[in-house]
Amino acid sequence: MKTAVLTEPHEFEIEDRPRPSPGPDDVLVAVRDVGICGSDVHYYEHGRIGDYVVENPLVLGHESAGEVVDVGENVSRLEPGDRVALEPGVPCRRCAHCKRGDYHLCEDVEFMATPPHDGAFTEYVSWPADYVYELPENVSTTEGALCEPLSVGIHACRRGDVGTGDTVLVTGAGPIGLMVMEAARAAGATDVIVTDVVEEKLSFAGERGADRVVNVAEESLEAAVDEYTDGVGADVVVEASGAEPSIRSTIDAVRRGGTVVLVGLADEANVPFDVLDIIDNELDVHGSFRYKNTYDAAIGLLEDDAVDVEGIVDFESSLDDIDGAFRRAMDPSVVKGMISFGE
Numbered sequence: 001m002k003t004a005v006l007t008e009p010h011e012f013e014i015e016d017r018p019r020p021s022p023g024p025d026d027v028l029v030a031v032r033d034v035g036i037c038g039s040d041v042h043y044y045e046h047g048r049i050g051d052y053v054v055e056n057p058l059v060l061g062h063e064s065a066g067e068v069v070d071v072g073e074n075v076s077r078l079e080p081g082d083r084v085a086l087e088p089g090v091p092c093r094r095c096a097h098c099k100r101g102d103y104h105l106c107e108d109v110e111f112m113a114t115p116p117h118d119g120a121f122t123e124y125v126s127w128p129a130d131y132v133y134e135l136p137e138n139v140s141t142t143e144g145a146l147c148e149p150l151s152v153g154i155h156a157c158r159r160g161d162v163g164t165g166d167t168v169l170v171t172g173a174g175p176i177g178l179m180v181m182e183a184a185r186a187a188g189a190t191d192v193i194v195t196d197v198v199e200e201k202l203s204f205a206g207e208r209g210a211d212r213v214v215n216v217a218e219e220s221l222e223a224a225v226d227e228y229t230d231g232v233g234a235d236v237v238v239e240a241s242g243a244e245p246s247i248r249s250t251i252d253a254v255r256r257g258g259t260v261v262l263v264g265l266a267d268e269a270n271v272p273f274d275v276l277d278i279i280d281n282e283l284d285v286h287g288s289f290r291y292k293n294t295y296d297a298a299i300g301l302l303e304d305d306a307v308d309v310e311g312i313v314d315f316e317s318s319l320d321d322i323d324g325a326f327r328r329a330m331d332p333s334v335v336k337g338m339i340s341f342g343e
């Protein structure tokens, strides 16, 4: 099977690898669509993300969907021909975090495309059936692949307890910020304010239904939120840029008693917060890491047309042109590129 392997930064090789056979609890999936995530691009450019270093050739891609072609002997829930989305993190199921139900916090999770675990830029993937979700007829495999970033958005909104009538501020209008906006709307938020520093990203967020967009390179965020909320502040702020000034600004834009959810991964780990602001204003500040139990919800929302994920896709490329696709994905005005394997 054709497989794109990152051999060193900026270098993919297309290799012919043997097609895996599914283990007793696995399904073999013919991959159809894989999204290019910012983390894939980061590994491509730098060969590492923090402590995760690409020491051996690595297959990237963790936003994937396809069609089941074979199932292991213990699998009865899925059969060849089913179109499916793959949840990329498989936890150990035995540790304290898994047993508490926080399987996304498992320290032994095998997460696709996080070294040393291979991902989905390949024609076939054998994956534990428990982490494979059937797609309804009206949900495409492109949407199935994008259940992954949508899951990040759903989990962030759950962490922020976003509810009916809320005003949500989303900082950063990349794919994650846009998926947070979709999930917040679906959770009942009536007002969504979106920030960025790239005008094209803001126009796009506006076209997708943001009630107010703020270019924080040109406008004061605090003043814009004050004006929009009559001086109250946002009920929930979801930080989805990872930019240090944006992270700092979250506690100035949230209302007293409100919630800040930090999703964006800062390059700089030490971001100063005035803890007295957090205490006096009784703020809840939550981290949000990946997701748990979101795939059924994501698929349900897509089936009901309650969210739009396909609209964020700027381009689709073939596996043979993965290098060109990654170079295109590095353009700051591009939101989402996909590798499509065709039917």
Ligand SMILES: NC(=O)c1ccc[n+]([C@@H]2O[C@H](COP(=O)([O-])OP(=O)(O)OC[C@H]3O[C@@H](n4cnc5c(N)ncnc54)[C@H](O)[C@@H]3O)[C@@H](O)[C@H]2O)c1
Residues within 6 Å of the ligand: 037, 038, 039, 152, 171, 172, 173, 174, 175, 176, 177, 195, 196, 197, 198, 201, 216, 240, 241, 242, 243, 245, 246, 262, 263, 264, 265, 266, 288, 289, 290, 291
């Ligand atoms: N916590 C998690 O589980 C998790 C999961 C996925 C991604 N992430 C992180 O979330 C962040 C967003 O991911 P993405 O794929 O959308 O990234 P992205 O780089 O595509 O988008 C980030 C956006 O933030 C904008 N931005 C830059 N500086 C800004 C500022 N000062 N204020 C507002 N916006 C600003 C950029 O122009 C860009 O549009 C990244 O840091 C990523 O690493 C975290």
Ligand SMILES: C[C@@H](O)[C@H](N)C(=O)O
Residues within 6 Å of the ligand: 037, 039, 114, 148, 149, 152, 290
């Ligand atoms: C959650 C996922 O989208 C993210 N890129 C990660 O590796 O954690």
